[in-house]
Amino acid sequence: MADEIHSPELDRDEILTLESPQFSPDRVAIVTGAGSGIGRATALALAHNRLTVVATDVDEEGLEETERRKEELDLRGAIETVTGDLTYDGDVESIVTAASELGEITYLANIAGFQHVAPLEEFPMETYDAMQRVMVRAPTLLAKHCLPHMRGGEEPAGVVANMCSIHGHYVTRDKVAYNTAKFAIRGLTQSIAAEGDGDVRSFSVSTAYVKTPLVVNQIADTAQQRGISEREVVEKVMLEEARTTELMDPIEVANAFAFGLSDHARFLNGADLLFDGGYTLTY
Structure with a gap:
């Protein structure tokens, strides 16, 4: 059917190419949720821009597909995959350790997440807890482990980028865990900016x-x-x-992340990039 909606296949010419002095193979970017969707597109976009990308996900087969797409697209940078479960602190620490062995950890893109829809009275708390661990606690813990690496470089240029949502601005019913997590991720973003001391900046990206x-x-x-x-x-x-x-296509979101991480966005700190087609701020 012509009406059917499909997840698009990324083409190389759709990736934003940035001339940024800090985008070099000795710089490492950690990307969570890189086994599919926005996470995969972001990993590919950053590899296209010559970074060494540590792509992590709980989905090992998804990560293998991300590696395959990198080779098909003949991207300039490297992608190294690390399978990890963000609900386990040990896996989170292992991701950062693996990244530190590949170069200077400069960028962290917290993109992993999932959804569950149910009224508050019926919402399973084990699912609520898992969502908070993946979308709030893990980004916080990853930032905690990454910040010492980011502050230690000769040219401080660390950036933490977080996947937010219109649900970090504008809530809808039956999504209490997701709404709560996305408001929290904006708080984390601003907290990192407040404590960055000029060495580390942060931003979030919100989409519909x-x-x-x-x-x-x-x-x-x-x-x-x-x-x-x-x-x-x-x-x-x-x-x-x-x-x-x-x-939106995933690559459009990935390009926003790539721009925000680059030197072109050096004054983007603590803010949220809202790409929602007028959903939130118009009526």
């Missing part, structure tokens, strides 16, 4: 819905449940309140 495999599957399920087309799900269910009623 993105064509990740997770979202695309939700669209198909919703279309079937409601008896409407997938295009109608996007325009009338997901993005009814936005001015731009189309989904």
Whole structure:
């Protein structure tokens, strides 16, 4: 069906190419959630810009696909994969240790996350706890372990980038764990900026819905449940309140991360980049 929504395959010419002095093979960028979606696109975008990327995810097969795509696209930088579960502190520490052996840890992109939809009265607390560990505690712990490496370079240039959401600005019902985590990640972003002391800066990126495999599957399920087309799900269910009623591609989000990490964004510190098609701030 022409109406079906698909997760797009990334093309090399879609990746933002940045001339940034700090983007070099001896600089390491850790990217979480790199086994699919925005995390994979960000890992590929940073590798294209000559960085050494430590791509981490709990999904080992997804990481293998990220490596395969890097080779297919013939990207200039390296991608090294580290399988890890962000709900375990030991795995978090191991990710940073592995990254430190590859070069100077300069960038951290906290992108991993997941969703669960249920009313507050029915929300399973074990799921709530897991979501907070992956989307709040792990980014905090990763930053804690990375900051000493970032501060130790001859030319301080450490940057922590966090995946936020319109749900860090604007909540919707039945998503209490996700809403809470995304508001918290903005607090973490600003806390890192406050303590960066000119050595480390931070920023977050907020989007509405993105064509990740997770979202695309939700669209198909919703279309079937409601008896409407997938295009109608996007325009009338997901993005009814936005001015731009189309989904972002993962590479568009990845390019925002790449720009924010680069020297071109050196005054971006503690702020949130809101790419939501007018969803949040217009009515």
